[in-house]
Structure formats: C-alpha cells, structure tokens
Amino acid sequence: MIDKNRRSLVLAAGGALAAGTMGSAGAWAQAAGGGAERKLGYAVVGLGSYGLGMIIPQFKNCKNSRLVGLVSGDPAKAKRVAAEYGVPEKNIYNYQNYDSIRDNPDIDIVYVCLPVSMHAEYTIRAAKAGKHVMCEKPMAVSSAECEAMIAACRQAGKKLMIGYRCHFEPTNLEAIRRARAGEIGKLRYFRSEHGFNFGNPDAWRLKKAMSGGGSLMDMGIYALNASRYMTGEEPVAVYAVESTDKKDPRFREVEDRIAFELEFPSGVIGSCMSMYSAAQNHILLMGDKGRIELEPATAYHGNKLWVGNGHGDDKNEVTPPPGPGATQWAGQLDHLSQCVLQNREPIVGGEEGLRDIRIIEAIYRSAREKRRIALGPDARMV
Ligand code: NAD
Numbered sequence: 073m074i075d076k077n078r079r080s081l082v083l084a085a086g087g088a089l090a091a092g093t094m095g096s097a098g099a100w101a102q103a104a105g106g107g108a109e110r111k112l113g114y115a116v117v118g119l120g121s122y123g124l125g126m127i128i129p130q131f132k133n134c135k136n137s138r139l140v141g142l143v144s145g146d147p148a149k150a151k152r153v154a155a156e157y158g159v160p161e162k163n164i165y166n167y168q169n170y171d172s173i174r175d176n177p178d179i180d181i182v183y184v185c186l187p188v189s190m191h192a193e194y195t196i197r198a199a200k201a202g203k204h205v206m207c208e209k210p211m212a213v214s215s216a217e218c219e220a221m222i223a224a225c226r227q228a229g230k231k232l233m234i235g236y237r238c239h240f241e242p243t244n245l246e247a248i249r250r251a252r253a254g255e256i257g258k259l260r261y262f263r264s265e266h267g268f269n270f271g272n273p274d275a276w277r278l279k280k281a282m283s284g285g286g287s288l289m290d291m292g293i294y295a296l297n298a299s300r301y302m303t304g305e306e307p308v309a310v311y312a313v314e315s316t317d318k319k320d321p322r323f324r325e326v327e328d329r330i331a332f333e334l335e336f337p338s339g340v341i342g343s344c345m346s347m348y349s350a351a352q353n354h355i356l357l358m359g360d361k362g363r364i365e366l367e368p369a370t371a372y373h374g375n376k377l378w379v380g381n382g383h384g385d386d387k388n389e390v391t392p393p394p395g396p397g398a399t400q401w402a403g404q405l406d407h408l409s410q411c412v413l414q415n416r417e418p419i420v421g422g423e424e425g426l427r428d429i430r431i432i433e434a435i436y437r438s439a440r441e442k443r444r445i446a447l448g449p450d451a452r453m454v
Pocket of ligand 1: 121187
C-alpha cells in the first residue's frame with residue numbers, strides 16, 4: 073500500500089512539475105506564498121567531476137534554483153569557478169569554515185557532491201547550520217549513517233533529498249507511465265545491467281573506507297533503484313553472487329561484479345548486474361503482453377526507449393514527452409526548491425536513499441553468506 077502510494081506520488085509529482093513547466097507556474101508560487109519566480113540559493117560542496125562538471129552548469133536551466141555559494145578545499149579553484157558563475161567571493165567556504173554558512177542568508181540549500189564517506193558529515197553539518205540538503209547518491213556508506221542524516225535534518229526542520237536524477241529523466245518517467253498503464257500487460261520480470269570499465273586504480277571509489285563498496289554502491293544502485301521505481305514494488309528478499317578478481321589492482325578493497333536477484337511481492341523477479349569491468353547501461357521490463365526496454369537507460373544524455381512485443385521483433389522507438397525540467401538535473405534541483413517553497417517532502421527524500429542502502433547491505437550479506445536474505449517492509453534484513 074505504502075509502495076503504491078509512493079510510486080503514484082512519483083508520477084503525480086512528475087506530472088505536477090511537468091504541468092508547472094507547461095505554464096501553470098502560478099500554482100507553486102501561490103502555494104509558496106508569492107514570489108512568482110523566486111529562486112532558492114544553492115551552495116555546492118565539492119568541485120569534482122560531478123559537482124563542477126554536471127551540477128554547477130545546470131543552474132542556468134533552473135526556474136527556482138540558483139548557484140550562490142561554493143565549498144571547496146582548493147581556494148584557487150573555488151575562486152576561478154566563482155568568477156565564472158558569478159558567485160560572490162564572500163560566499164566561498166572551505167571545509168573548516170563550512171559551518172559558518174549558518175550566517176549566510178543567501179544560502180538556502182547545500183548540495184553535497186563529495187566522496188560517499190563524507191556525505192553524512194557534510195549533510196549533518198548543513199542541517200545544523202539551518203540549511204536544506206541535496207545529497208548525492210549513494211546516500212552514505214551505511215544505513216546507520218543514513219539514519220543519522222535523516223534524524224539531523226528532521227531535528228533541524230530541514231528537507232533532505234537524494235540526487236536520484238533519473239526520477240526527473242523523461243525516458244525513465246515515460247517507461248514508468250507505460251508500465252503502470254498496463255501497456256505490456258502483467259509485469260513478469262525486470263532486468264538491468266549497470267557498469268563501466270574502471271580505469272584509475274587509485275580512485276577513491278576503489279577505497280572501501282571512502283566509497284563504502286565497489287560497483288554496487290556506484291552503478292548497481294541505478295539498477296536497484298530502477299527495479300523499485302519501474303515495478304512500483306519493494307523487494308521482499310534478495311540473493312546475490314559476487315565475482316571479483318582480487319589480483320586485479322583495482323579490486324583489492326571493493327567488488328567488481330555482483331549479480332543480484334530481487335523478489336517482489338507480486339511475484340515479479342528482478343535480475344540485476346553491477347560491474348566495474350565492463351560497460352553496460354540497460355533496463356528491460358517484460359510483461360505478458362510485451363516489453364519496455366531502455367538503452368542507455370540512465371545515462372546523462374541520449375537515453376533511448378523501445379516498446380514492443382515479447383519477442384522483440386517489433387520494437388518501436390518511443391520519443392518521451394518532456395520531463396519536469398529543461399534537463400533531468402534542472403528538474404531535480406528545482407524539485408527540492410519547490411518542496412522547500414511549498415513545504416512538501418521530496419519524492420526522493422532521505423528515506424528513499426536509506427531504503428536502497430539497507431537493500432545494498434542485504435545484497436552484500438547475501439553474497440558473503442551465499443544465502444537468500446529476506447527483507448521486512450522497511451527493507452531491514454529479517
Ligand atoms: P570526484 O572525485 O570527481 O570529486 C570529489 C570532490 O570531493 C572533489 O572536489 C574533491 O576535491 C573533494 N574531496 C574532498 N575531500 C576529498 C577526499 N578526502 N578525497 C577525495 N576527494 C575529496 O567525485 P565525483 O565523481 O564528483 O563524485 C562526487 C559524488 O557525486 C559521489 O557521491 C558520487 O557518487 C556522486 N555522483 C553522482 C552522479 C549521478 O549521476 N547522480 C554521477 C557522478 C557522481
């Protein structure tokens with residue numbers, strides 16, 4: 073029941089945001105109590121490849137969000153980025169004076185774009201400084217950290233959202249809509265492979281203390297999260313098998329390939345593969361009347377969607393309608409701003425991130441103990 077409500081919320085929110093994009097912009101402004109095109113101020117923490125390369129350039133596509141602050145350990149880089157994006161120098165912080173953002177009214181929301189082991193600390197410090205938080209996926213290195221992040225934001229009365237951009241991505245939203253509309257009949261199974269061939273063996277993603285795990289934390293989480301939003305169900309059990317060449321210098325600390333099966337209450341089976349030694353980005357939904365396929369499924373650009381019969385010999389490529397934002401990132405950034413303005417909960421809040429991390433912990437345990445692990449309604453292992 074909870075799942076059904078949550079999933080219809082995803083679609084409803086997508087629809088509501090899309091409607092906003094199409095011209096009923098007054099609706100949210102009214103709910104927010106005025107300020108027709110009010111933009112909330114974001115400070116981005118971590119100027120790495122995702123923060124600097126993907127998030128910061130997206131504010132120009134936003135309706136309700138703007139970049140007002142930067143937090144970085146590299147003052148020269150921060151100064152350069154600030155100059156490029158019109159961020160005043162007084163709004164540049166480092167990791168030591170970060171807590172003083174509490175005195176800066178320009179900053180409404182902090183976007184945590186740091187290695188996973190730093191997510192909890194920088195989310196909790198932001199909440200204590202009185203700021204709302206967008207935190208990148210995976211939410212944290214453990215479910216205990218996720219719980220502490222949720223508690224800190226709740227205690228501070230601040231919103232917490234996880235950077236699950238695919239919930240704002242048109243191809244994924246259209247696949248969900250068609251699956252829910254019964255276009256492929258009764259869903260039988262879900263399949264997804266996510267991975268890439270990792271290069272640099274010194275990267276933080278391969279250090280367990282910083283990443284919390286290997287490909288599953290980074291890429292497999294897309295397959296896991298998609299299994300939940302595509303089926304609209306929550307898994308009741310997992311079974312996993314890991315295959316890692318420990319002699320490969322990349323994989324001394326974390327896993328390479330991990331395959332996991334998910335059992336859903338309706339009988340739908342989810343079958344996922346996560347890897348750091350081969351590139352794949354694919355989602356398949358098989359119903360008794362047809363298939364929905366996405367490849368690439370969760371990429372930054374160029375996602376493609378096909379709908380067809382079960383044999384795959386009449387697959388038609390479908391062009392999805394526009395999503396809630398000009399881009400998936402703009403939709404994501406503006407969603408949190410709108411939730412703050414309207415005092416609503418984000419469709420992918422802390423509980424969503426926590427749920428994935430609990431399931432990931434069960435997947436790791438299943439692979440270690442070579443047995444099926446049952447999950448309770450809150451995704452805790454039972
Ligand atoms: P990155 O290594 O490129 O950047 C990390 C940033 O953290 C850098 O600015 C670095 O200077 C800073 N940092 C501070 N202390 C550090 C330390 N001790 N070690 C290493 N870096 C340190 O990483 P990224 O690819 O930008 O990833 C950042 C976050 O974004 C991660 O949580 C990642 O999972 C997430 N991410 C999400 C997506 C997505 O599509 N949603 C895509 C890529 C990354």
